Amino acid sequence: MAVGSTRPCLFCGSVGVKLTKEHVYPRWLYRALKPPGIGDTVTGSWKGHEVRQMKGVDIRYGGVCSGCNNGWMHDLEHAFRSVMLPALTGEAALPGHALRLDKGVQQVVAAWGVKTWLLLELALEHMRHAAVRSDTVLTYLYRHHRPPDEVQVFLGVAPAPWESFSEFSTIGIPRSPKPVAALSLLTIGKLAFYFFVPEILAGSRSANPLQLGGDMTAALSQIWPYQVAEIRWPPAAVLSREAIKGVFL
Numbered sequence: 001m002a003v004g005s006t007r008p009c010l011f012c013g014s015v016g017v018k019l020t021k022e023h024v025y026p027r028w029l030y031r032a033l034k035p036p037g038i039g040d041t042v043t044g045s046w047k048g049h050e051v052r053q054m055k056g057v058d059i060r061y062g063g064v065c066s067g068c069n070n071g072w073m074h075d076l077e078h079a080f081r082s083v084m085l086p087a088l089t090g091e092a093a094l095p096g097h098a099l100r101l102d103k104g105v106q107q108v109v110a111a112w113g114v115k116t117w118l119l120l121e122l123a124l125e126h127m128r129h130a131a132v133r134s135d136t137v138l139t140y141l142y143r144h145h146r147p148p149d150e151v152q153v154f155l156g157v158a159p160a161p162w163e164s165f166s167e168f169s170t171i172g173i174p175r176s177p178k179p180v181a182a183l184s185l186l187t188i189g190k191l192a193f194y195f196f197v198p199e200i201l202a203g204s205r206s207a208n209p210l211q212l213g214g215d216m217t218a219a220l221s222q223i224w225p226y227q228v229a230e231i232r233w234p235p236a237a238v239l240s241r242e243a244i245k246g247v248f249l
Contacts, residue, residue: 009065010122011073011142020069021060024119025166025188026077030057032085033165033189042166057165061123072145073115080112087233090190093157099233103226107146110153110224113193115141117186120168132170132182134197146224152210153224154194155231157238158187165189169248183210185244192239194220215243 008015025042042057064073083105086092092099101109118138125131140148147153158167168186172179181198196210212220218237 007063009068010061010063011068011138012065013139014065014067017065017067019062020064020066021062022064022069022073022119024059024061024116024123025057028077028081029088029188030165032089042164042168059120059123061119063122068142072142076108076112076115076145079108084109084112084191087191088189093190093234100230101223101233102230106223106226106231109155111141111146113153113155113186114147114151114195116188117168117184117193117195120186121170121184132184132197134182137197149225150198151224152196152222154196154212154220155223155233155235156192156194156220157234158190158192159239159241159244169244171248181210183247185248192220215240219243 006015007019009017009019042059083099083101086097087099091097114137118132118134121131122133137148137151140146164187166186166188168184170182170184173181173183181196184193184195184197186193186195194216215237216239219235219239221231221233221235223231
């Protein structure tokens with residue numbers, strides 16, 4: 001923990017303030033998911049390579065000021081948890097327990113997902129030797145409490161069998177020589193996020209919006225920018241490992 005740090009806050013850009021070590025996976029999340037028997041393992045990959053498995057989920061990133069950590073980020077955690085806990089544990093996938101997510105909730109879930117994913121990218125950069133860095137997106141989250149409209153967020157169900165607390169994979173589009181966008185899958189418990197972020201490299205040209213195809217269409221619902229006033233979770237189909245491998249490996 002640093003007091004009067006010369007490093008700016010990752011979100012608000014403040015300099016000379018105390019920077020805290022933000023829990024990428026909040027402690028309430030681990031407590032909620034551990035009892036059902038989901039292993040405390042995080043698996044990550046970049047461009048289909050350098051897959052890492054880490055025991056324990058006490059992953060922190062020390063670049064967030066206490067004002068952000070204890071302010072809007074705290075409020076975002078509370079808003080997300082109050083609605084999506086049944087989805088994370090799988091309770092909402094039981095008959096008669098489906099969730100109905102209106103536009104306001106879709107915005108909260110999208111903001112929480114993007115925030116968590118980008119912090120995870122940065123916190124594990126030393127292990128994966130690469131990370132998606134998007135200062136523009138992080139600053140926008142701070143100012144507006146929602147992702148930019150250019151960022152697409154989809155929501156689905158993590159494929160079974162699923163034994164890890166969390167898994168994530170990220171690729172650049174195109175994969176070579178110079179990506180103009182990032183595509184990432186992040187699962188936490190029974191919940192799956194699918195992110196498409198254009199212009200991940202400075203000076204790159206704009207990428208066209210992502211169009212889902214095949215099995216992905218029925219398995220993922222776009223929540224940002226929202227397409228409909230209300231979506232249902234879980235969606236009609238579950239993501240298959242075959243479909244995931246076809247994209248990320």
